[in-house]
Amino acid sequence: MSLLASYLEHAITVFPSLLRGAVITIEVTTFAIFFGLILGTIAAFGKLSKRSVFKIPSTMYVDFIRGTPLFVQILLFYYGIPGLIFGLTGDPFMIDPIIAGIAVCSINSGAYNAEIVRAGIKSVDRGQMEAARSLGMAEGQAMREVIVPQAVRLIIPPLGNEFIALLKDSSLLAIISVHELSKNGMLYVSKTFATFPTYISVALVYLALTMGISRVLNYIERRLGVSDRSE
Amino acid sequence: MIEVNNLHKNFGSLKVLKGITEKVEDSEVVCVIGPSGSGKSTFLRCLNLLETPTSGDIWIDGEKVTDPKVNINKIREEVGMVFQRFNLFPHMTALKNVAIAPMKVRGLSEKEAYDRAHDLLKKVGLEDKANVYPSSLSGGQQQRVAIARALAMHPKVMLFDEPTSALDPEMVGEVLNVMKDLAKEGMTMVVVTHEMGFAREVGDRVLFMDDGIIVEKGTPHEIFYNAQNERTKSFLSKVL
Numbered sequence: 139m140s141l142l143a144s145y146l147e148h149a150i151t152v153f154p155s156l157l158r159g160a161v162i163t164i165e166v167t168t169f170a171i172f173f174g175l176i177l178g179t180i181a182a183f184g185k186l187s188k189r190s191v192f193k194i195p196s197t198m199y200v201d202f203i204r205g206t207p208l209f210v211q212i213l214l215f216y217y218g219i220p221g222l223i224f225g226l227t228g229d230p231f232m233i234d235p236i237i238a239g240i241a242v243c244s245i246n247s248g249a250y251n252a253e254i255v256r257a258g259i260k261s262v263d264r265g266q267m268e269a270a271r272s273l274g275m276a277e278g279q280a281m282r283e284v285i286v287p288q289a290v291r292l293i294i295p296p297l298g299n300e301f302i303a304l305l306k307d308s309s310l311l312a313i314i315s316v317h318e319l320s321k322n323g324m325l326y327v328s329k330t331f332a333t334f335p336t337y338i339s340v341a342l343v344y345l346a347l348t349m350g351i352s353r354v355l356n357y358i359e360r361r362l363g364v365s366d367r368s369e
Numbered sequence: 370m371i372e373v374n375n376l377h378k379n380f381g382s383l384k385v386l387k388g389i390t391e392k393v394e395d396s397e398v399v400c401v402i403g404p405s406g407s408g409k410s411t412f413l414r415c416l417n418l419l420e421t422p423t424s425g426d427i428w429i430d431g432e433k434v435t436d437p438k439v440n441i442n443k444i445r446e447e448v449g450m451v452f453q454r455f456n457l458f459p460h461m462t463a464l465k466n467v468a469i470a471p472m473k474v475r476g477l478s479e480k481e482a483y484d485r486a487h488d489l490l491k492k493v494g495l496e497d498k499a500n501v502y503p504s505s506l507s508g509g510q511q512q513r514v515a516i517a518r519a520l521a522m523h524p525k526v527m528l529f530d531e532p533t534s535a536l537d538p539e540m541v542g543e544v545l546n547v548m549k550d551l552a553k554e555g556m557t558m559v560v561v562t563h564e565m566g567f568a569r570e571v572g573d574r575v576l577f578m579d580d581g582i583i584v585e586k587g588t589p590h591e592i593f594y595n596a597q598n599e600r601t602k603s604f605l606s607k608v609l
Contacts, residue, residue: 268419269456269515273470273522274446283473287460 148335152326156343159322163347166236166318167305170243174304175297177244178251185256196252203249208242209310215242216314239311239318247304254300258293259285291362298355302348309344319343370395370526370557371416376425378411385411387581389425393526396555400568400589403578404604409561412578413528416559417448430525446474449519453531455511457503463490463514464499467521475522482521489517493547509540513547520551527551529560545571565608569593577601 184196203211216238223231233241262285270280312321323340327333371393378386385408393399401409414420416427418434418441427434434444457466467486471477477485490496493513503511512532519527529548533541545567552558552571562568568575568589575592577585577600585598593609596602 263456265452265454265456266458269450269452269458271442272417272419272445272448272450273518274442274474275470276442279473283469284458288458 145332145335148326148330148332149339152323152332152336152339155322155326156319156339159317159319160343160347162236162316162318163305163308166239166243166308166311166316167301169240170247170304170308171301173240173244174247174251177248178255181248181252182255182259185252186259200249200252203246204253208246208307209313211246212239212242212310212314215245235311235314235316238314239308239316243304243308243311246307247300250300250303251297254293254296255289257296258289261292262288294355294359294362298351298359301355302351305347305351306344370397370430371559372428373416374426376412376415376427377423378408378415378420379423385581386415386422389581389583391576391583391586393557393559396557397573398552398556398558398560398571399574399576400572401559401561401576401578402563402565402568402592402604403576403584407578408581409578410530413530413559413561416526416528417445417450419450442474446522447525449522449524449527451512451515451519451527451529451532453534455503455508455515455535457511457515457518459503462500462502463495463506466503466514467518470518471521485521486517489520490514492520492550493517494543507540508536509543512536512540512544516544516547516551526557526559529558529562531561531563533562533564563608565593565605577604579604 181196181199184192185200187193187196216233216235220231220233223229266284266288267280270284271277275283308318309320311318312324315321317325320340323336327336330336371391373389373391376386376389377384387408389408389412391399401412403409411420415422416429416434422435425435429444429448432444433439434441457463458469461469464483464486467489468479468482471485472479472482487496487499490499493516495510495513495517498506498510498514503514506514516527516532532548533544536544541564545564548558548560548567549571560567560572570589572589574586575589576583577592577596577598579600585592585596585601592601593605596605
């Protein structure tokens with residue numbers, strides 16, 4: 139009983155710090171979702187483009203990010219790039235860890251989003267584009283009016299999974315001392331050695347956050363489902 | 370209205386069209402028949418450049434479609450197309466399917482476009498389905514909406530690519546009736562079809578295609594009752 143009581147006490151003590159960490163986690167994730175969507179959409183259309191000026195850089199970006207671990211990308215961005223700038227200019231160069239965290243997560247998420255968006259657009263039946271073009275619509279117009287509205291509904295569910303993965307992966311930013319949820323748990327453990335109650339609390343807060351995202355996404359899916367009358 | 374001169378189309382090493390030369394006059398209804406893989410759909414799709422011809426020239430209403438400098442969107446505005454699988458926009462109501470192109474392409478106001486769409490749905494007998502999404506319509510109804518959608522651009526020519534081939538048999542009639550009305554109004558039509566009855570009754574001329582060329586052409590009477598070519602005869606003996 140005394141073990142349980144001490145665990146509970148630790149859980150209660152660590153909780154405010156975990157909440158502060160959760161706020162940072164949500165902040166980083168929200169910005170990364172936003173910028174990741176923009177990057178992903180640009181890269182998706184780049185990859186779909188017939189022109190190699192757009193296609194090649196987009197493909198290289200997606201391949202590089204998907205082919206390397208997020209952990210290494212964080213190290214490269216936070217330590218590697220300032221190191222390179224120092225080497226080139228001789229001036230010390232630092233990036234704010236949260237800014238770096240948001241940037242890396244956005245870039246990382248963007249690559250995965252690109253594939254999701256691209257697949258969504260590709261999976262709209264070819265006849266839709268033909269019908270739109272045969273009515274005299276220009277390609278961009280057909281995309282806007284006909285293809286994208288249909289693709290969005292196909293894109294939302296996998297995009298939701300991607301957002302949840304992003305929120306969980308943001309825990310890796312602990313390594314560059316972003317004081318997000320995991321980092322705050324680790325700090326508490328280093329002071330108290332209360333490993334189990336701290337980390338189970340950390341895990342449960344993540345679970346609450348991801349379930350929150352799932353709910354929001356389900357709501358959006360249902361809302362979009364209202365006009366989903368495709369065969 | 371349409372003039373085609375020595376049209377060739379290859380898909381890679383596969384030669385699908387091997388030199389088509391043909392003229393379609395104003396208000397003429399030309400039916401294209403022939404076995405599967407004979408190139409009839411490809412021929413039709415070349416007319417509005419859904420397929421890019423490998424060589425040869427096409428003129429529509431005096432405009433050289435195959436000129437690389439031509440604005441293809443402008444030409445397509447004047448050429449309506451109806452597809453085998455309807456290709457209605459599933460995220461729009463029947464009414465919006467019909468109104469969208471006049472609004473976005475011709476720049477009609479929303480009211481003008483929706484009024485026009487209402488009139489056209491009435492014309493194809495679907496005024497009561499205006500606010501219904503395509504998935505709640507039968508195949509025949511979907512195809513009638515698709516015809517209304519093409520007509521909404523007030524095209525000079527209508528192309529039909531096997532418009533009844535994907536329909537249940539009991540729905541073929543309603544679509545053919547809409548097409549017959551259209552023909553009576555003097556619309557220039559090119560119809561790729563397996564409906565020999567329609568070709569015989571409504572067509573001014575019939576083209577029989579096989580293996581990428583027009584093997585034989587003539588009035589429905591000449592083709593259906595007095596075919597000269599062996600391939601035409603053998604095809605017709607199987608389908609009639």
